[in-house]
Amino acid sequence: MVKKHRPHDELRAEILAVATKAVTEGGASAVSARSIAQAVDVSVGTIYNLFGHLDGLVRAVNFQHMQDLYGLLSEAVQQAGDSPEDRLLAMGETYLKFAQASPRRWETLFRYEAETPTEDRLDQAEDALFALLQSASGKQESKEVLSALWAAVHGVVELAIGRRLTLGRDKPLDHIHLIIKAGLRGVQALRAEGGL
């Protein structure tokens, strides 16, 4: 018995919604061809027709989550004060909250690796994120400083969310504040020393 043909757009959206829920609740490993298929009342084959591989589906989910994150971050920047420090703090805080709201979603977004090579949609989104970082800093800081700072914040989140290390799982928010405040002041000091 074969089901009625369904509009691809509609079907894609439905599958994506189910997969998104699965990723948010159980991570990438919760996205199995058969479970998704059953949830959408469709056969496994159909999923492959629409997304190529399961990797493709997870990537599509990640892309959405990346956009969500971007939205949250840009909103945070707008609502924050005018100083670069306030803005960067707001971004860091928002990033941490995003991760804490759903650790699975976060780890799938930043850890998931596909067999098939990544399309560059996600890379583009990442560039946009960095541009946001630059605008938040009022273009006062160099690329080097900004990406180092962001990597640092990312590390704090990583340790806070990852169930692997207990180190630094204590007060991630305080750590982020410390990193950003000390980082900005330290860069100033280094510049004064001529060490930059």
Add this chain to the structure above:
Amino acid sequence: MVKKHRPHDELRAEILAVATKAVTEGGASAVSARSIAQAVDVSVGTIYNLFGHLDGLVRAVNFQHMQDLYGLLSEAVQQAGDSPEDRLLAMGETYLKFAQASPRRWETLFRYEAETPTEDRLDQAEDALFALLQSASGKQESKEVLSALWAAVHGVVELAIGRRLTLGRDKPLDHIHLIIKAGLRGVQALRAEGGL
């Protein structure tokens, strides 16, 4: 046909060696019961008799790698200069090299999550690592500052090694230097401001 009994110690060591190689070259997913069994010329069942689950095997590998890392770090601290900054820089540099030497090993060590709950051997090793960090800083810095700094360094390594984000994959060593130098100076500045 059933093989001759082999000393458990010897067999454990051999399996561990093969699994270690597999992790180093291909990550945790390269450790499959059948492939390991074949490499050691033993049946799958024997591996389960010795390690309980495959998780147990990977954890044993991780424990070894953790010890290796600890060895490298403590050596680096000893060979570094006397100032806290020099020592922290040496640790950061060594940590990065460790990760770069085998990304798979690093990511298995810090990302791998078992179904079965972790035994606390790894946690202990982690405590030892933090103690090393404290001694390297000459006990000048608070726990908060140290773990924040280490999280920051960890984040730089994470972005440098992870194939997920392109951001900050540029000059991880420079980033680590920046983070540690600016971090230490910034903390001083914050203390002067009374903001700590």
Add this chain to the structure above:
DNA sequence: CTCCATATTTGAACAGTGTTCAATATATGG
């Protein structure tokens, strides 16, 4: 040396995974 209990090893079997693709059914245009 023989017999037996214990310890060890085995590998077929089970449930799960991603993926493919010929067959089957539906939809569409002439």
Add this chain to the structure above:
DNA sequence: CCATATATTGAACACTGTTCAAATATGGAG
């Protein structure tokens, strides 16, 4: 109304971790 194109299906294949009854090896007692 039929022929062509399009969409859906699900059995089949090759893999995965894991279990456990059966087969064998071992070491000691008589």
